[in-house]
Structure formats: C-alpha cells, structure tokens
Amino acid sequence: MRSNLKAFLFLPTLALAMDDIPLYLDAGCTNKSIPGSYAQGPSDMNLPTGTNGGGEIPINCTEQLTGTDAMEIKLLRALNNGEYFDFQVKTPVDRYFLLQGYKDIRFWVKNKLSTPASFAISAQNASYSVGAAFDTTVAGGADWQQFVIPLSRIADTGLNALQFSQPSKLSANGIDILIDSITITDGTQNGSLSIPTAVHSPVPSNWGPDFLIGSFDNRPLGTTKKIYQAGTYRYQYVMPDIMTQYSPSGKGYIYDYIKESDTMGVKTAIVFYNLGKSGEGYSAVTANLASASYMSAYVSRYEYVLSQMASAGSKDYILVLEPDMYGFLMTGPNGVNFPPIEDPTKIAVNMDAASAAAGVTYPANFVGWATYMVQRAKTVLKSNGVIIGHMPNHWGVNIPGQVGNGRKEAHIIGGMTIARFLNRLGPQGIGDVVFVEKTDNDASNKTSANWFWDSTGYWKYFLWTRCIAHGTGLSVAGWQVSEAHMTDPNTNTRDNAAETFLQHPGWWVDGGFAGILFGPGNPGNANYGTITDGNWFVDSMAAYEQNPYPLPTVTAIHPTSAPGGTSLRAVSEPDGFRLEGWTGSARVRVWDLSGNLLYSHDQTTEDPVRLARTHGMVVWGVGDRVRLGSGSALLP
Numbered sequence: 001m002r003s004n005l006k007a008f009l010f011l012p013t014l015a016l017a018m019d020d021i022p023l024y025l026d027a028g029c030t031n032k033s034i035p036g037s038y039a040q041g042p043s044d045m046n047l048p049t050g051t052n053g054g055g056e057i058p059i060n061c062t063e064q065l066t067g068t069d070a071m072e073i074k075l076l077r078a079l080n081n082g083e084y085f086d087f088q089v090k091t092p093v094d095r096y097f098l099l100q101g102y103k104d105i106r107f108w109v110k111n112k113l114s115t116p117a118s119f120a121i122s123a124q125n126a127s128y129s130v131g132a133a134f135d136t137t138v139a140g141g142a143d144w145q146q147f148v149i150p151l152s153r154i155a156d157t158g159l160n161a162l163q164f165s166q167p168s169k170l171s172a173n174g175i176d177i178l179i180d181s182i183t184i185t186d187g188t189q190n191g192s193l194s195i196p197t198a199v200h201s202p203v204p205s206n207w208g209p210d211f212l213i214g215s216f217d218n219r220p221l222g223t224t225k226k227i228y229q230a231g232t233y234r235y236q237y238v239m240p241d242i243m244t245q246y247s248p249s250g251k252g253y254i255y256d257y258i259k260e261s262d263t264m265g266v267k268t269a270i271v272f273y274n275l276g277k278s279g280e281g282y283s284a285v286t287a288n289l290a291s292a293s294y295m296s297a298y299v300s301r302y303e304y305v306l307s308q309m310a311s312a313g314s315k316d317y318i319l320v321l322e323p324d325m326y327g328f329l330m331t332g333p334n335g336v337n338f339p340p341i342e343d344p345t346k347i348a349v350n351m352d353a354a355s356a357a358a359g360v361t362y363p364a365n366f367v368g369w370a371t372y373m374v375q376r377a378k379t380v381l382k383s384n385g386v387i388i389g390h391m392p393n394h395w396g397v398n399i400p401g402q403v404g405n406g407r408k409e410a411h412i413i414g415g416m417t418i419a420r421f422l423n424r425l426g427p428q429g430i431g432d433v434v435f436v437e438k439t440d441n442d443a444s445n446k447t448s449a450n451w452f453w454d455s456t457g458y459w460k461y462f463l464w465t466r467c468i469a470h471g472t473g474l475s476v477a478g479w480q481v482s483e484a485h486m487t488d489p490n491t492n493t494r495d496n497a498a499e500t501f502l503q504h505p506g507w508w509v510d511g512g513f514a515g516i517l518f519g520p521g522n523p524g525n526a527n528y529g530t531i532t533d534g535n536w537f538v539d540s541m542a543a544y545e546q547n548p549y550p551l552p553t554v555t556a557i558h559p560t561s562a563p564g565g566t567s568l569r570a571v572s573e574p575d576g577f578r579l580e581g582w583t584g585s586a587r588v589r590v591w592d593l594s595g596n597l598l599y600s601h602d603q604t605t606e607d608p609v610r611l612a613r614t615h616g617m618v619v620w621g622v623g624d625r626v627r628l629g630s631g632s633a634l635l636p
Contacts, residue, residue: 018101019191019416021184022409023162024089026067027059028456034059034071035407036094036400038161041085046074057087065108065144065180073119076174079166088124088161089182092409094400096126098158098339103187105149105162108180111138115173122163123155131155135167138177151184158339192597193412198510199469200552204432206316206385207475207514208232210548211505213541214269214318215483216519216527221248221256226264228528230483230541233318234261235269235517238305239277254305258312269318269517270305271391271479272373274298276324285328289349289369299353302373306380318517319377319388320435320479327393329366330421336398340417344370344424370429390425391435391479392418394464402449403438403464404457411464419471433514434468435479440521442484444494452496458504462511469512478508478516484526485540488533493526502540505549514551554585570620570631576611579622590620 027034032048033056039047040055048058059069073087091097111117117140120133134153138145162182183193214233217224236257245253254270261268275285278294288294309317329347330340341347344366351362354372358379362368370390377388394403397414401407422430438461443451453461465476482495501508501516508516518541520527528537570577579588590599590609598618599609611618621630 018186019420020186020193021091021097021102022193022412023091023105023182023184024071024107024179024409025181025193025412026064026408027069027071028408029059029061029068030456031059033057034089036090036092038088038090039086041087042075042079042083044075044077045085046072057089060178063110063112063178065110065178067180070110070178070180072176072178073164074176076176078172078174079170081170084166087164089163090161091159092400092407093398093413095337095339095398096158096160097184099151099155099184100157101186102151102184104151105154105182105184106146107182108144108146109138110144110178110180111140111142112176112178113174114140116140116171117173117175117177118167118169118171119175119177120165120167121149121154122165123151123159124161124163125156125159128160130163133165133168135169137167144180188591192600194597194600195412195463195466196470199466199512200509200554201469201473201475201512201514202554203475203514203551204387207387207433210550211509211513212477212515213544214266214515214517215541216480216517218527221246221253221260224260224264226266227535227538229264229266230518230538231266231545233267233269233517234264235271235318235320235519237271237273238301240274240301242301243304251311252304252308254308255312258309258314262312262314267316267318268309268314269320270309271320271323272302272305273323274301275322276328280324280328282328282331282333285325286333286347289347289366292350292352295350296353299357302376303357306377309386310380310384313384315385317381317384317386319386320517321373321388321390321431323391323435323437323479324393326390326418326421327396330392330396330417331398340397342417342421342424344421367425367429370425370431374429374431387432389431389433389435389474389477390422391437392422392468393437399464402451404451404453404461405449406460408460408463411460412467415464415467416471419468422468422472422474430472430474433475433477434472435477435517436465436468437480437521438478438482438497440480442482442493442495442520442525443497444484444492445522445525452494453500458500458507462507465511465513475514476512477514479519480521481516481518482526483518483520483528483537485533485536487536488526490532492524495526498537498540502544509549509551576609576614578605578608579620580605586622588620588622590618592616592618 037057038055039057046058057071060072061069064070117138120135122130122133125131131154134149213231214235215230217234218236247253247256249256258268275288278288332338332341347366349364349366349369351364351368355361358372358376362372374388377386394414397417399406399410399414439446439451469476482497484493484495485498486494486496488494570579585602585604587602591597
C-alpha cells in the first residue's frame with residue numbers, strides 16, 4: 001500500500017547552492033604536467049623536464065582517482081634544513097577568483113608510503129603573496145581520502161592559486177602522495193560538477209525535428225544563387241548603417257533580403273550586430289549602453305528592422321543578438337586577469353527609448369535591455385514566428401590557450417559563468433536558444449592556437465557548450481562556424497568543422513547543439529559564393545539535407561503551479577519514493593540534511609527514486625533552470 005509522504009518547504013541554503021569551482025580535475029596524459037601550474041623543489045624531486053623549465057606540477061597517469069591523471073608530489077627523503085618545495089595549482093582561467101559565498105576547498109589524497117606524509121596548504125592571494133599556511137598529515141599506506149579545508153584558514157576574499165608546500169615543521173619522512181579532484185565549494189556539495197556526458201534540451205516549437213543548418217549570404221541583392229546556399233536558413237548582418245542601405249524596392253534592405261530568401265526557398269536569419277560594431281571593449285560598449293542619444297538611435301534601428309521583418313511576411317525568423325558585445329561586457333573593465341562580470345543588473349543601460357517604443361517600463365540595466373530585445377521581437381513578430389537568442393563569447397570568460405586547446409577546468413568554468421550570466425537575464429530576457437561561435441576565422445588563418453581540432457579539441461569545445469546548455473536549460477546553436485574544409489584547393493581557407501559535423505553529427509547533438517549557421521568571420525575566409533572548392537561544401541550540405549540528423553525528443557518542462565512544492569507530492573516506494581505532479585522530464589535531486597547530494601537524474605513522474613540503505617529525513621528538488629517544486633521526505 002502506498003502512503004503519501006508529507007512535503008515541506010525546500011531548505012533555502014540548498015536551493016541557492018553555488019556552482020563548484022574546479023581547480024584541478026585532469027591535465028590529460030598528452031601532457032607531462034598541469035599546464036599553467038608552477039612547481040619548484042630540490043633537484044631530486046619528480047619535477048618533469050621540458051615543461052617550463054621543469055616548473056609545472058607533474059602528473060601520474062596510472063593511479064588517478066578519477067579521469068586520466070592525478071598530480072604527484074614526490075621526494076623519497078626528508079627535506080634538509082633550508083630546503084623547500086612549492087606546488088601551485090593556478091586557477092584554470094588564470095584569473096583571481098572572488099570567494100564570497102564559498103566555504104571550503106576539497107581534494108582527495110593518497111599516500112603511497114607506509115610513513116605519514118606531511119605538507120602545508122596555503123593560498124596565493126590578490127597581490128600574489130601567499131597567505132596563512134595550514135599543516136596537514138596523511139596517514140601512511142592509506143587509500144584515497146578526501147580533505148576539506150575551510151577557506152577561512154587559508155584565504156581572504158579570493159585566490160590566484162592553491163599551494164602545496166613543505167610543512168612548517170619539517171617531517172622526518174619523505175613524501176610520495178597523489179592529489180586529485182580539487183574543487184572550491186560552498187560547503188553543501190549541491191553545486192557538484194556532475195556535468196552530463198550528453199545534453200539534450202528542448203528546442204522552440206518552430207525549430208523542426210531535425211538538426212538545422214544554414215549559411216551566411218551577404219551577396220548583393222539580385223546576384224545570389226540557390227546553388228551557393230547551404231541549409232534551411234541564410235543569414236545576414238544588420239549593422240548601424242541599416243537604415244541607409246540600398247533597397248531596390250524602396251521598402252528597405254531587410255525587406256528585400258527576406259523576399260529574396262523566399263524566392264530561393266529558404267528562411268531568413270538576421271544577426272543584429274550594433275553594439276560590438278560601434279565600439280570595441282568594455283568601456284566603449286558600456287558608454288554606448290548608458291548613452292541616451294546612442295540608445296535612442298539604437299532602438300530606432302531595432303524597431304525599423306522588426307517592422308521590416310513583419311511586413312515582409314515570412315515565417316520562423318531567426319534573430320541572433322549582438323555578437324562580440326557579451327565578450328566585451330563579461331571581460332569587465334580590468335581585462336581577462338580579473339573576475340568577469342556575471343551580474344547583468346550591474347551594467348547600466350539607458351532604457352528610455354525602449355520603454356517608450358514598447359509602452360513598457362524596463363529597468364535601466366542590462367536585464368531591461370535583454371527583456372526589451374527578446375519580448376519586443378516576439379510581440380512584433382508574433383504572427384511570423386521568431387527564434388531569438390544571445391551570442392556570448394568564449395573569449396569573454398578567458399580560457400587560456402583558447403577554447404578547444406586550454407585546460408578542461410577552464411572550459412567548465414567558462415561555460416558555467418556564461419550560463420549564470422544568461423540565467424540572470426530572467427525568463428523574459430534569456431531567449432529561446434544560445435548561439436555560440438568557434439572562432440572568427442578559418443583554422444588556417446588563426447595563429448593564436450591550433451584550431452584544426454582533433455577529437456580531443458572538439459571534446460573540450462563540447463564540454464564548454466554542454467555546460468552552457470546544461471546550465472541554462474536551452475539548446476545551443478552554432479553561429480559563424482567555418483564553411484572551410486580540408487579538401488579546398490586554397491590552403492588559406494581550410495578548417496575541419498564542416499567535415500567533423502558531417503562525420504559525427506551526434507557529437508554536436510550530445511554537446512547541446514540543435515543546429516549550425518555556417519559562415520566566415522573576418523574577410524578573407526571561406527564563403528562559397530563561387531564554386532572555388534569543387535562545390536564540396538554546398539553539395540555535401542545538400543546531401544545532408546536529404547537525410548538530416550533527427551534531434552532527440554525532449555519534452556519542455558512546464559510547472560503546473562507556482563514553484564514551492566505546492567502541487568508536487570512524494571509517494572513511498574520500496575527503497576525510496578516517487579515524486580508526482582509535473583509533466584515531461586525534469587531533473588530530480590535528493591540531498592541529506594548535511595547537504596550531501598545523494599541522487600541526481602533526469603526522469604518523469606513514473607520513475608522511482610531509489611535510495612537503498614538511506615534512512616531518515618531527505619530533501620528533494622524537481623527542476624533545473626526552472627524549479628518546479630521541492631520538499632522533504634522521511635525514509636523509514
């Protein structure tokens with residue numbers, strides 16, 4: 001017989017759990033050490049050669065706790081007086097981390113010797129000085145064990161690196177320890193780094209059932225041809241000169257562009273690119289956002305474009321908002337070596353013209369701007385249908401070595417940071433999908449890093465996009481992904497993104513993608529307006545369109561009542577319970593009263609929550625980006 005379990009209000013400290021910050025998870029065994037770290041010690045320590053003069057933390061790829069490797073501190077003798085060692089795990093994004101709200105640093109240690117191993121833990125602070133040291137000892141011959149160090153013991157308001165060094169009192173023993181899975185937490189473990197290996201988020205109803213593709217087309221009106229077009233959509237930029245661009249019909253350039261799309265049998269995507277084009281950098285963009293005169297002209301352009309889209313009468317428009325701007329804003333006023341801007345309410349925006357145009361009073365900040373841009377488009381284009389999204393930049397959150405090339409942890413932090421920023425735009429401002437780029441050039445034209453990615457490079461890229469998709473609950477769409485391919489006779493226009501998609505569409509779908517708009521970034525990159533590549537790109541995409549990759553079926557989550565658990569209930573089951581009261585699939589999490597995460601799965605109301613050998617009170621929550629309900633249950 002089933003009995004109802006009484007539901008209570010969700011504990012606020014758990015509901016507001018902060019994302020864990022990964023300091024070290026894996027270096028990857030193609031490396032000898034942790035890139036960007038720092039290590040020094042006696043010459044007979046295990047410092048690797050050929051890595052920044054032996055100055056990076058060595059890794060062990062045979063005895064890791066998780067992933068591929070563990071960091072290793074090894075000196076098979078006691079330190080002599082005057083000798084020392086310092087192993088500094090720098091923050092993966094090479095930025096100073098503010099630690100307000102965080103409580104501790106957690107890591108796992110294994111002592112390979114039979115004698116106790118002693119070391120000190122400290123933090124490198126804002127001035128690059130090292131703070132107070134905390135001595136600790138690992139018993140000899142022990143298996144992996146977790147250490148939890150309160151931040152209050154070692155750090156002030158933030159840190160640049162976590163340091164492992166000799167203890168304050170030298171030990172009589174040598175040291176041979178492995179350290180793995182170093183994270184900064186808020187003390188609850190609810191912001192765990194359990195990032196799904198695949199993220200399949202809902203898509204807008206007018207997206208279609210298959211992975212969508214399109215391509216860039218800025219050829220002069222009347223000169224483009226269908227044979228140059230790849231996919232369902234073609235896209236064009238809208239820049240500050242839009243109101244003076246030539247229009248053969250006299251009804252406006254955007255109107256004519258859309259009508260031309262109609263004659264070609266394709267749909268239209270518009271990239272609204274004004275703020276990043278009007279002035280580059282944080283100071284220039286924020287000055288324009290705060291300027292009444294600039295924003296008055298800006299709103300006039302946006303209203304003009306929306307009216308042309310409406311009057312042209314086409315259906316299912318795509319609208320990409322402001323490439324580059326997000327990167328400039330999130331980088332912040334002090335550059336990439338300082339914490340990024342994560343709170344859009346702190347960015348002032350003059351919303352007078354927008355409020356007047358829409359007849360709505362918007363807050364004078366970036367949340368108000370996002371709400372106006374998204375909701376105004378949906379209002380004006382209601383009868384047409386529009387898919388709208390923001391285009392945040394990976395370079396705005398600093399992945400040293402560049403996306404696809406830097407540390408795994410930096411990709412996680414970057415994706416989570418972008419997701420937090422977008423979530424703070426609110427449900428009216430976040431949009432329908434998130435657009436992401438690869439780079440602004442074909443791989444052959446990039447010298448800053450290796451952009452001809454192998455499977456490892458794409459895996460890191462998809463880790464970044466999975467964090468965005470998982471964190472926002474929205475699907476991701478590629479934008480400005482290079483059309484170039486490796487068989488182009490011109491070696492200056494080569495990339496492997498198109499071939500990688502055609503060979504492995506499932507990689508992209510599991511990375512959170514629902515579509516790609518292919519196109520060049522800067523001038524001089526591939527855009528096949530003439531058949532210079534033997535027609536490989538257009539023909540290959542046309543063949544794909546004959547048998548497109550189907551998107552997984554995902555049911556959007558819609559709460560049946562206000563959040564807070566009032567419409568959800570817990571029903572007892574053997575070894576656990578079942579939650580009822582919502583439709584579709586949702587993330588279900590269960591914690592004990594100490595905040596330890598016991599269970600986390602995407603499921604429907606038909607799926608039981610199995611918690612064998614768990615007794616007493618537990619706390620549950622349903623929903624991810626949108627919390628559908630929460631409560632507690634007493635397990636006998």
